[in-house]
Amino acid sequence: MLSKINTLSGYLYEYQKSIANPEDFWDSVAQQFYWRKTWDKVVDWNFDNLDVKWFINGKVNITENIFEKNLFMLGDKPAIIFEANDPNEPTVTLTYRQLYEKVSQFANVLLANGIRKGDRVAIYIPMVPEAAIAMLACARIGAIHSVVFAGFSASSLADRINDAEAKMVITSDGNYRGAKSIEVKAVVDEALETCSSVQKVIVLERTKTPVTMKEGRDIWWHDAIKGVATENKAEEMDSEDMLFILYTSGSTGKPKGVVHTTGGYMVYTAYTFRNVFQYEPQDIFWCTADVGWVTGHSYIVYGPLLNGATVVMFEGVPTYPDVDRFWDVVEKHKVTHLYTAPTAIRALMAYGTEPIQKHDLSSLKVLGSVGEPINEEAWQWYYHHVGKGNCPVVDTWWQTETGGMMMSPLAGITPTKPGYATLPLPGIQPIIVDNEGNELKGNNVEGNLCIKFPWPSMIRTTYGDHERCINTYFRSFKNLYFTGDGVKRDADGYYRILGRVDDVINVSGHRLGTAEVENAINSHPLVLESAVVGYPHDIKGQGIYAYVILDSASQNHEADKIKQSLLTTVTKVIGPIAKPDVIQIVSGLPKTRSGKIMRRILRKVAEGDVSNLGDTSTLLDPSIVDEIVSGAGLKK
Ligand code: 7RM
Numbered sequence: 001m002l003s004k005i006n007t008l009s010g011y012l013y014e015y016q017k018s019i020a021n022p023e024d025f026w027d028s029v030a031q032q033f034y035w036r037k038t039w040d041k042v043v044d045w046n047f048d049n050l051d052v053k054w055f056i057n058g059k060v061n062i063t064e065n066i067f068e069k070n071l072f073m074l075g076d077k078p079a080i081i082f083e084a085n086d087p088n089e090p091t092v093t094l095t096y097r098q099l100y101e102k103v104s105q106f107a108n109v110l111l112a113n114g115i116r117k118g119d120r121v122a123i124y125i126p127m128v129p130e131a132a133i134a135m136l137a138c139a140r141i142g143a144i145h146s147v148v149f150a151g152f153s154a155s156s157l158a159d160r161i162n163d164a165e166a167k168m169v170i171t172s173d174g175n176y177r178g179a180k181s182i183e184v185k186a187v188v189d190e191a192l193e194t195c196s197s198v199q200k201v202i203v204l205e206r207t208k209t210p211v212t213m214k215e216g217r218d219i220w221w222h223d224a225i226k227g228v229a230t231e232n233k234a235e236e237m238d239s240e241d242m243l244f245i246l247y248t249s250g251s252t253g254k255p256k257g258v259v260h261t262t263g264g265y266m267v268y269t270a271y272t273f274r275n276v277f278q279y280e281p282q283d284i285f286w287c288t289a290d291v292g293w294v295t296g297h298s299y300i301v302y303g304p305l306l307n308g309a310t311v312v313m314f315e316g317v318p319t320y321p322d323v324d325r326f327w328d329v330v331e332k333h334k335v336t337h338l339y340t341a342p343t344a345i346r347a348l349m350a351y352g353t354e355p356i357q358k359h360d361l362s363s364l365k366v367l368g369s370v371g372e373p374i375n376e377e378a379w380q381w382y383y384h385h386v387g388k389g390n391c392p393v394v395d396t397w398w399q400t401e402t403g404g405m406m407m408s409p410l411a412g413i414t415p416t417k418p419g420y421a422t423l424p425l426p427g428i429q430p431i432i433v434d435n436e437g438n439e440l441k442g443n444n445v446e447g448n449l450c451i452k453f454p455w456p457s458m459i460r461t462t463y464g465d466h467e468r469c470i471n472t473y474f475r476s477f478k479n480l481y482f483t484g485d486g487v488k489r490d491a492d493g494y495y496r497i498l499g500r501v502d503d504v505i506n507v508s509g510h511r512l513g514t515a516e517v518e519n520a521i522n523s524h525p526l527v528l529e530s531a532v533v534g535y536p537h538d539i540k541g542q543g544i545y546a547y548v549i550l551d552s553a554s555q556n557h558e559a560d561k562i563k564q565s566l567l568t569t570v571t572k573v574i575g576p577i578a579k580p581d582v583i584q585i586v587s588g589l590p591k592t593r594s595g596k597i598m599r600r601i602l603r604k605v606a607e608g609d610v611s612n613l614g615d616t617s618t619l620l621d622p623s624i625v626d627e628i629v630s631g632a633g634l635k636k
Helices: 008-020 022-030 062-066 068-074 096-112 129-141 154-164 184-192 262-277 294-306 325-333 342-349 376-386 466-473 514-522 552-556 559-573 599-607 623-631
Strands: 041-046 051-056 078-083 092-095 120-124 144-147 168-172 175-177 180-182 200-204 218-220 242-248 256-261 284-287 310-314 337-340 366-370 393-396 430-433 445-451 481-489 495-500 504-507 510-513 527-537 541-550 582-586
Touching: 008 022, 022 041, 022 051, 022 262, 051 262, 062 068, 062 129, 062 262, 062 294, 068 096, 078 096, 078 129, 078 325, 092 096, 096 129, 120 129, 120 154, 120 184, 129 144, 129 168, 129 242, 129 294, 144 154, 154 184, 154 242, 154 256, 154 559, 168 184, 184 200, 242 262, 242 294, 256 262, 256 466, 262 294, 262 366, 262 393, 284 294, 284 325, 294 310, 310 325, 325 337, 342 376, 342 541, 366 376, 376 393, 430 481, 445 495, 495 504, 504 527, 504 541, 510 514, 514 527, 514 541, 514 559, 527 599, 541 559, 541 599, 559 582, 582 623, 599 623
Parallel strands: 078 310, 120 144, 120 168, 144 242, 168 200, 200 218, 284 310, 284 337, 337 366, 366 393, 541 582
Antiparallel strands: 041 051, 078 092, 175 180, 242 256, 430 445, 445 481, 481 495, 504 510, 527 541
């Protein structure tokens, strides 16, 4: 297990050290891993053309740092405790040795099916241990995994497969989620009609739902592993070789493939896991995220397993078979660390404290929050009712692009404040700038959150389009990484994330681009144009509000039927998570003379607050505002 910070003064000291001399600092953290060959230089960087390298010329395999490094000590320790959707299905526990054997065996399966170092493998699979096994098997042989959240539609999956030119897809027959079961393989089949790069599909049997297997392309997981050796010699990777691609939404266009590389990601996720959560060897860590998101990558799979931790992996949903399921799982597996999203806390809060009182939650030591701003009420409920006032809440701010947690209290060490991610982690140098890029120094300031120095797990590129990566993150403000988030630094120097300042919305902790949702809506044959904004939503954090202009042919249809059919279209193009909560049919949009939509007005209407719409004189047709306001059932 990595060394860790134990006191507040220890944190302050380590932070100072990491800023004063980043190279020495990260050198000493990285020394604690097993490298086939150590690095020649700790870091080289240039934000202008985005060229960042960590642990240069170091040779390493991340899975050797999970398995070989730990096996002697941890062989019989549980690595993954699998809690199925159905609480009556027996728990499956994989020890480090068992996981090692399964990963090695599946690595051999990948090799036998033509996958080599550098090839891309798409993983579209529910929350079962095989998701982690597939990811780690890729890492073992140097293949680049691209996990796609199994809730995305066939067309979203196809886009991701095509962008990465994946050679293989790893999937399952179906997926249990609460009372539903979803036909996953059928989605893959549909996607693959438009993907020519895929040569093989490996299918895990999970729900036994009937599937069609394409001769020569599709293989059952259980057939593929038959008689295959459970040992595999790890591929030697360069520190900067790609580890994975993970697609994420931005303010424009299609989702981007965020690229993370091996050495830096390994060092940073392991370091932050150990320090933020203050994980100790006997602890049971449960992160409720899906492996399809970065939180699942970094804090179900890589960060914890690199520390020899025991993780709970949960297939189901918080409210099945009943609303006390989370608390049932905590009690059953004696979970010490619960890491979840504010949206889940708010959803469970709605059922009161009775479901909690039915369970013994005394195993809990640390509570974590991630994915969106946590409102004070949810924070207090989490702290007092779930943690009984004994468990520090770590509000961890980070992004797909950052690879690991960037700002967070260290559990039990940093004094917390509800709604605040508190202070940057060692090695992280935040800076707040105004819209012109001027630094806002001192405390009591609010502005755009940027980072001015590289950290080991930062984004290296967006797959296949380096320019796009530079333009998205490094062109807004010179020599700074721009996060897209607004932030406030209060009188104590504590940071509070205020939410996105770009056209990205965060629905139940899921990131979506407004343009992405608009494109989906616009693909409907009756739609002329649309504009999508986020608005505050009690449970989801943000809801999706769509303003839609229909074409003239639509007059023969009923509005309700059209709205239904728009929802179906969005589900087909992106997935159910992108379905608008409100659709308002309008005859026009508030556009300026230069054709730009004044989203400020649309946001105000969606919020239901039109008392102060500001200056609308630059609008081409100011009367459209009145129509939209009254159409929303509001009065100015
Ligand atoms: C880990 C993750 C990133 C965006 C980010 C923020 C928001 C995440 C917090 C948060 C306030 C937090 N990756 N966000 N964590 N906002 N407090 N603790 O969520 O790429 O999917 O989303 O999520 O806006 O930019 S992500």
